[in-house]
Amino acid sequence: MNSAEVVAQNRQYWQALAPHRPGESVEFFRAGGSALNPDELAAVGDVSGRRVLQLACSVGDEALTFAGLGAxxxxxxxxxxxxxTGRAKAGALGLSVDFREQDMMALDPELTGFDLIFISWGGICWVPDLTSWAADLSTRLAPGGVLVISEHHPLWEVLxxxxPMSVNGDYFAPARVGYAxxxxxxxxxxxxxxxxxxxxFVWSLGALTTAVLAAGLTLRSLQEFAxxxxxxxxxxxxxxxxATYLLTATR
Ligand SMILES: C[S@@+](CC[C@H](N)C(=O)[O-])C[C@H]1O[C@@H](n2cnc3c(N)ncnc32)[C@H](O)[C@@H]1O
Known part of the structure; x- marks a missing residue:
């Protein structure tokens, strides 16, 4: 299966799940709730007035948090x-987010000049080709812009x-069909x-950092958390x- 076929199958898969995934409530945000954790907030810095692109945004909870911070x-x-779902929540909260139906492997050409590109929690596993994905993203960052990836650790993914604890995947063979x-x-x-x-796909930290560096980005930090x-x-x-990791790299 090539990348386009993988994405087409995953579109059907996610569209079948989507009606059942509301995410955080409008009340959560009204009460001051944040979909970003303290480590992520520290990694992204002050986003007020900055241009942010979120990939694989799901129902938009993190995007709404960025918008609420003035991005x-x-x-x-x-x-x-x-x-x-994301648009409805944004409307109820009076927040503006440009939600777009897009494959993150084939983004619209005009999506460039971002100060921050963010992807998290079960986002990067839908990237079929890490090297071309990272290379493309590097062209969409403004000079000095930052890529932030906050994800499940690949070791956790394969355990x-x-x-008793067992191994459910091969750390060195990223592709998986369904969930073991x-x-x-x-x-x-x-x-x-x-x-x-x-x-x-379970992308090892070696594969990820190699793709980020091959894209010409500068690795700023790679933190692993329990x-x-x-x-x-x-x-x-x-x-x-x-269990998790947080990578930041700049253009
Ligand atoms: C587990 S969710 C991401 C979670 C999100 N960070 C959050 O916390 O809500 C995975 C999302 O990736 C999206 N997705 C999968 N493949 C994609 C692709 N090629 N391009 C854009 N989005 C994709 C799915 O539609 C789904 O909404």
Whole structure:
């Protein structure tokens, strides 16, 4: 299957899930809630007045957070229903986000000059070709612009974390069809019978940093974090393995 076919299958997969994924409520945002965690907020810095592009934005919760912080936000996703949900929330909150139905492997040519490109939590696994994706993004950043990737750690992706612990994927072979470990699937797929299998990728940190550097970007930081709840079966050793990471690179 080539990249375009992978994306076409994933569009169907996500569009089947999208009506069941509301994300955070309007009340959450009205009460001052943020869809970005403190590490992400520190990594992105002051976004007020900055041009932000969010990739694989889903129902727009992080995009709405950026908009609430004063950024000029464009947010893209494959699933039109996710985007409709995001637009409805933006309308209710009086926030402006340019939600666009776009494949992040084939972005509109006019989407350039961004101060920040952001992708997170189950976003990068939908990139079928990391090298060309990173190379394309580097051309869409303004000089000095920053790429921020906040994601599940690839080691967590290939481990099944219920006891006894086992390995559900090959760290060095990124492509996967469906989910070998249901804990890695979006929550809704555990309840929904979908005939459509997703096609996703576990990108190792080596593959990721190589692609970012090959794109001509400057790596600023690569932090790995523990998240004990993601390895709960390991008990008092649950914080001994990396669960998430946060990469920043600049043009
Ligand atoms: C798990 S969600 C991302 C989560 C998001 N960061 C959040 O916290 O809500 C994955 C999203 O990626 C989108 N997606 C998958 N492949 C894509 C592609 N090629 N281009 C754009 N979006 C894509 C899906 O439609 C889905 O909304």
């Amino acid at each position: 000029d936000v464009t947010a893209v996703d494959l699933a039109p229903t996710h985007l409709s 099944t974390v219920t006891a 470990d249901p804990l890695k699937a979006p929550e809704i797929t555990r309840e929904l019978e979908s005939p459509i299998l997703s096609r996703s 998240a004990p709840e993601m390895y709960a079966a390991l008990g008092d050793k649950a914080a001994w393995l990396p």
